[in-house]
Amino acid sequence: MALHLPYWPTDYLKRAEPALKNQPLALYERIKGGLRLAALDPEGLQNGLRLGQNLADARAIWPQLTVREIDRPRLEAAFGDFADWHSNASPLVSVMTDVSRFGDLVLDITGVSHLFEGEARMLSKLIIRLRALGYRVSGAIAPTIGAAWAISHFARSQVVGDDNLVTLLDALPVAALRLEEAQLLTLTQMGLKTVGQLRQYPRKPLQARFGASLLIRLDQAFGEIEERMTPRLPLVEYFAERRFADPISLMDDVLRTVHDLAVKLKETLEAQGLGAQAFHLFLYRVDHKVMTLSLNAGRVTRDPDHIADLFHHRSQRLEAEYDPGFGIDMVRLAASSTDRLDAVQTGAFSIEEGTEDIDRLNDRLTSRLGPLAVLRTELVASRLPERAARLVPVQSGAAVPAIAAPVLQRPLKLLPAPEAVAIMAEVPHGLPASMVWRGETYRLVRGQGPERLGGEWWRKGERLKLVEPDPKKPKPYEPALPQFNPDAGTRDYYVVEDQHGSRFWVFRQGLYGSKNPTWYLHGFFP
Amino acid sequence: MSAPDRQQRLAALRDTIADIERKPALAEAANRPRSEPGAFPALPSGLVQEVYANGARDSGASLAFALTQAKSLLTTRRSTIYYVQLAHEGKHLGLPYGPGLSWFGINPEKLVIVRVADMTEFLWATEEATACRAVAAIIAEVRGASKLLNFTASRRLSLRASANRVSLFMLRYGTRRESSAGHLRWQIMPQRSGRHAFDDRAPGKARWRLKLERGRIAGNQMDWMLEARKNGFAIFSQPAGLGQSQAQTPVLGAPPALLAHRLSQAS
Numbered sequence: 001m002a003l004h005l006p007y008w009p010t011d012y013l014k015r016a017e018p019a020l021k022n023q024p025l026a027l028y029e030r031i032k033g034g035l036r037l038a039a040l041d042p043e044g045l046q047n048g049l050r051l052g053q054n055l056a057d058a059r060a061i062w063p064q065l066t067v068r069e070i071d072r073p074r075l076e077a078a079f080g081d082f083a084d085w086h087s088n089a090s091p092l093v094s095v096m097t098d099v100s101r102f103g104d105l106v107l108d109i110t111g112v113s114h115l116f117e118g119e120a121r122m123l124s125k126l127i128i129r130l131r132a133l134g135y136r137v138s139g140a141i142a143p144t145i146g147a148a149w150a151i152s153h154f155a156r157s158q159v160v161g162d163d164n165l166v167t168l169l170d171a172l173p174v175a176a177l178r179l180e181e182a183q184l185l186t187l188t189q190m191g192l193k194t195v196g197q198l199r200q201y202p203r204k205p206l207q208a209r210f211g212a213s214l215l216i217r218l219d220q221a222f223g224e225i226e227e228r229m230t231p232r233l234p235l236v237e238y239f240a241e242r243r244f245a246d247p248i249s250l251m252d253d254v255l256r257t258v259h260d261l262a263v264k265l266k267e268t269l270e271a272q273g274l275g276a277q278a279f280h281l282f283l284y285r286v287d288h289k290v291m292t293l294s295l296n297a298g299r300v301t302r303d304p305d306h307i308a309d310l311f312h313h314r315s316q317r318l319e320a321e322y323d324p325g326f327g328i329d330m331v332r333l334a335a336s337s338t339d340r341l342d343a344v345q346t347g348a349f350s351i352e353e354g355t356e357d358i359d360r361l362n363d364r365l366t367s368r369l370g371p372l373a374v375l376r377t378e379l380v381a382s383r384l385p386e387r388a389a390r391l392v393p394v395q396s397g398a399a400v401p402a403i404a405a406p407v408l409q410r411p412l413k414l415l416p417a418p419e420a421v422a423i424m425a426e427v428p429h430g431l432p433a434s435m436v437w438r439g440e441t442y443r444l445v446r447g448q449g450p451e452r453l454g455g456e457w458w459r460k461g462e463r464l465k466l467v468e469p470d471p472k473k474p475k476p477y478e479p480a481l482p483q484f485n486p487d488a489g490t491r492d493y494y495v496v497e498d499q500h501g502s503r504f505w506v507f508r509q510g511l512y513g514s515k516n517p518t519w520y521l522h523g524f525f526p
Numbered sequence: 527m528s529a530p531d532r533q534q535r536l537a538a539l540r541d542t543i544a545d546i547e548r549k550p551a552l553a554e555a556a557n558r559p560r561s562e563p564g565a566f567p568a569l570p571s572g573l574v575q576e577v578y579a580n581g582a583r584d585s586g587a588s589l590a591f592a593l594t595q596a597k598s599l600l601t602t603r604r605s606t607i608y609y610v611q612l613a614h615e616g617k618h619l620g621l622p623y624g625p626g627l628s629w630f631g632i633n634p635e636k637l638v639i640v641r642v643a644d645m646t647e648f649l650w651a652t653e654e655a656t657a658c659r660a661v662a663a664i665i666a667e668v669r670g671a672s673k674l675l676n677f678t679a680s681r682r683l684s685l686r687a688s689a690n691r692v693s694l695f696m697l698r699y700g701t702r703r704e705s706s707a708g709h710l711r712w713q714i715m716p717q718r719s720g721r722h723a724f725d726d727r728a729p730g731k732a733r734w735r736l737k738l739e740r741g742r743i744a745g746n747q748m749d750w751m752l753e754a755r756k757n758g759f760a761i762f763s764q765p766a767g768l769g770q771s772q773a774q775t776p777v778l779g780a781p782p783a784l785l786a787h788r789l790s791q792a793s
């Protein structure tokens with residue numbers, strides 16, 4: 001099914017701003033320094049205005065005209081929301097951007113129309129619904145996307161079957177094939193006005209003159225070549241939905257619905273022996289907007305209580321952003337990333353292990369605090385202390401087998417960024433004797449070190465200086481990279497203790513004698 | 527009748543009365559300390575302990591004190607330790623460091639780090655973790671003071687903690703003490719470390735002085751000098767004025783929050 005909204009920009013603005021409702025409206029655009037009309041409402045067209053006209057001319061023709069500058073990104077985004085809202089009719093919705101960035105909508109209604117008591121009733125229902133909202137719209141249901149587009153633009157709204165597709169298309173002008181301006185111009189010069197005439201014409205000269213694109217469009221319209229659409233929303237196989245006769249708006253009501261839907265979804269999934277990891281909640285607002293809420297569980301699940309619980313926590317986090325507008329008339333809960341989940345027997349012989357409870361706790365924390373707030377440590381094979389451990393979200397898949405790192409003396413706490421300190425130490429090998437850190441002086445009475453860690457030249461895009469090769473042999477390949485300075489990257493780590501017993505981990509970046517070695521405090525020992 | 531015999535009979539009588547009244551047995555009956563004379567008692571789970579340190583420089587010490595206790599609480603059923611910190615304080619206090627945990631004797635995978643944005647989330651996350659029966663211990667670190675972290679909040683946490691027998695360690699800083707419903711309050715002061723086995727100039731095993739500011743544990747002892755060992759603490763010297771002669775009094779355990787039959791909380 002294709003829906004065509006020829007006056008989308010003006011209709012949308014009139015709906016968004018009721019003050020414009022009964023005024024003639026035109027949108028202009030700055031093209032090469034001139035102000036030209038980019039969108040018009042039907043009254044404007046009747047009064048002799050046309051697209052691309054100079055703004056001054058248009059004002060002269062019709063002085064009462066209200067004009068606005070066109071805001072294409074905003075219109076595009078609004079049309080995207082509008083398209084998403086149509087997923088309450090069919091899950092596969094996409095915006096056709098072949099000719100214009102907004103105004104054309106295509107829905108795949110295979111296997112959906114019976115929910116609306118047939119194709120014809122579905123079409124009229126959707127069109128009437130939009131007209132009631134103040135949008136001028138025409139639509140068509142056809143076997144191919146190209147044909148539906150053509151008919152929605154150039155014929156009255158109707159359902160076309162395979163039998164009368166050819167006769168109807170043949171009568172339409174060539175512009176119905178979504179062609180480029182230049183191609184249309186040439187076709188008119190050739191005297192080919194309708195699709196029928198074009199189809200009678202031999203194909204080879206056409207291809208030579210217009211390239212393959214013309215023939216592809218022709219074949220797509222008649223279904224010789226398959227055309228694909230990219231749905232805006234991810235396709236979900238498993239979902240449960242509920243429509244409301246009266247719109248609901250309270251978050252609590254939504255959450256209660258979510259629980260009911262989760263129970264329904266569980267039955268579907270259970271029958272297939274599946275569980276899911278990602279859950280998406282779609283709230284369809286009365287004023288054609290869709291709010292989506294997605295979350296992930298740490299392990300595959302289908303437990304309705306747990307799912308409802310996660311959405312409950314997520315909603316608390318979004319309290320301020322939640323805006324039901326004039327109400328929500330449909331709620332859909334979808335599950336993706338499904339995987340096998342066999343039924344598990346619980347009972348006398350099961351071993352009580354805490355892992356499941358821990359996973360659930362992590363899910364709850366993540367759903368409210370965000371995935372980057374609940375972390376676990378992953379050890380990395382690196383010499384630099386700050387690289388040797390990194391924090392990853394607990395939900396980030398299976399734990400990698402820990403690398404067998406040698407257990408070194410390392411502090412229990414590490415500062416995220418080493419802090420520069422002033423340290424007095426004997427040159428070159430003495431232990432640090434005093435330190436100034438955060439404005440306080442510490443007298444260091446004990447120390448251990450240095451533990452020397454070399455810089456990792458392979459991380460910085462630097463080149464290691466190799467031994468001078470044999471001059472007789474050809475020189476090996478050398479990448480054009482700055483040469484690695486081993487002195488600057490080297491760190492000497494010390495464990496130090498002050499007179500009161502606080503124990504720190506400090507290091508000196510760079511060697512004495514190199515440019516300017518600096519001291520940093522990096523961590524705290526117990 | 528000898529003294530221990532008499533105590534046993536008294537305890538038995540108390541249990542009987544409690545059973546008749548369908549109330550939990552007195553707290554101490556359930557939580558006999560596994561303490562040996564001269565050692566730091568093994569504190570039962572389900573306690574809220576506040577550990578006050580002087581500043582960020584001692585944050586390693588207070589974390590180690592909490593982790594040493596938490597390590598003994600890890601079981602297969604309770605397999606994870608949670609660490610909660612305000613995200614903006616991490617820059618000042620540092621974060622638990624994986625290789626350091628390995629060095630300390632804790633598998634870094636057992637520690638989940640939760641970084642929260644504000645105090646409301648902090649309390650929520652702490653309470654949520656306290657409510658989970660698979661958590662061994664929670665270590666919550668707050669540097670500053672907050673109006674939200676008041677007596678009511680700590681009462682909530684302590685009730686949750688004792689109901690689920692999850693230990694909660696609040697790592698606090700500074701000299702200000704707020705009213706709270708925690709069971710024990712410690713002040714930790716690092717001491718000059720012991721002698722290193724091979725290097726006289728190097729710091730040896732960590733030593734701390736711990737003052738019990740609130741609550742009561744075995745022996746009514748208020749002041750401890752502890753040395754960190756592989757599996758717990760060792761007392762390295764008795765502060766002056768405290769003898770071993772005092773009678774062993776039971777550890778103050780977590781007062782059970784649920785007024786139910788005591789069998790129900792045996793799990």
